[in-house]
Amino acid sequence: MRKPMLAGNWKMNKTRDEAISFILAVEGKLPDSVDCVVCAPAIILRDLVKRRTTLQIGAQNMNQNDSGAYTGEISPVMLRDTEVEYVILGHSERRAYYNETNESVNAKIKKALEFDLKPIVCVGEVLEEREAGSTNAVLKEQITKGFDGVKISNPENVIVAYEPVWAIGTGKSATSEMAEDACSYIRSVLKDMYGEAISNNIRILYGGSVNTKNVNELMSMPNIDGGLVGGASLKADSFVELCNACAK
Numbered sequence: 072m073r074k075p076m077l078a079g080n081w082k083m084n085k086t087r088d089e090a091i092s093f094i095l096a097v098e099g100k101l102p103d104s105v106d107c108v109v110c111a112p113a114i115i116l117r118d119l120v121k122r123r124t125t126l127q128i129g130a131q132n133m134n135q136n137d138s139g140a141y142t143g144e145i146s147p148v149m150l151r152d153t154e155v156e157y158v159i160l161g162h163s164e165r166r167a168y169y170n171e172t173n174e175s176v177n178a179k180i181k182k183a184l185e186f187d188l189k190p191i192v193c194v195g196e197v198l199e200e201r202e203a204g205s206t207n208a209v210l211k212e213q214i215t216k217g218f219d220g221v222k223i224s225n226p227e228n229v230i231v232a233y234e235p236v237w238a239i240g241t242g243k244s245a246t247s248e249m250a251e252d253a254c255s256y257i258r259s260v261l262k263d264m265y266g267e268a269i270s271n272n273i274r275i276l277y278g279g280s281v282n283t284k285n286v287n288e289l290m291s292m293p294n295i296d297g298g299l300v301g302g303a304s305l306k307a308d309s310f311v312e313l314c315n316a317c318a319k
């Protein structure tokens with residue numbers, strides 16, 4: 072039985088004060104049966120970790136090296152020290168704007184697990200790939216290369232987010248059938264790599280214009296275990312509503 076999860080990706084939004092107001096506003100309103108997470112800008116993670124209650128805290132990126140001459144980067148050692156639980160890896164914005172590749176995502180997944188951080192690994196096709204009928208081939212490559220040589224002993228600590236790039240921030244969500252097809256395909260690729268017991272316990276989220284109107288239908292799908300949500304996670308009210316919708 073996979074525990075549902077709703078992870079907000081705040082991207083480059085919210086000051087420290089705004090984030091603390093958010094935490095206070097959601098306190099006492101989140102379901103225990105769902106892992107409710109916000110992935111916040113690195114500079115405010117410590118402030119949020121200090122104040123977390125049911126809400127769990129994650130980072131949005133991490134360098135694959137422990138330390139060194141990587142100006143502007145945040146290391147797994149630093150995230151561990153900050154006591155965040157999750158880290159988003161391979162988000163399509165990082166792949167598109169910061170040269171993140173399946174190979175760098177692979178190194179980051181290994182490092183995250185080494186430091187007891189739970190990776191939320193993003194995969195997904197761009198519109199041209201979907202239109203060319205190559206969605207599954209793209210997903211297979213991202214998963215097999217991203218997880219190449221990754222040892223998974225606690226599958227509940229590994230999360231994959233299917234995020235079709237054309238649905239992110241566009242207001243145009245995938246239909247629940249499209250999202251389910253992709254998530255079930257991802258699970259089958261994980262099954263080929265890790266076997267049934269492990270693949271059945273890895274949570275697979277859908278992300279891409281999830282909102283309070285489409286969340287119930289998306290969450291009713293058997294292979295969708297929750298959501299990775301950008302825009303609709305920024306307001307406390309809609310975040311609480313989305314988390315409760317995942318408590319199915």
Ligand code: PEP
Pocket residue numbers: 080234238239240241242278279280281299300301302303
């Ligand atoms: C995201 O940033 O991962 C995302 C899914 O954004 P949005 O919900 O705004 O489409």
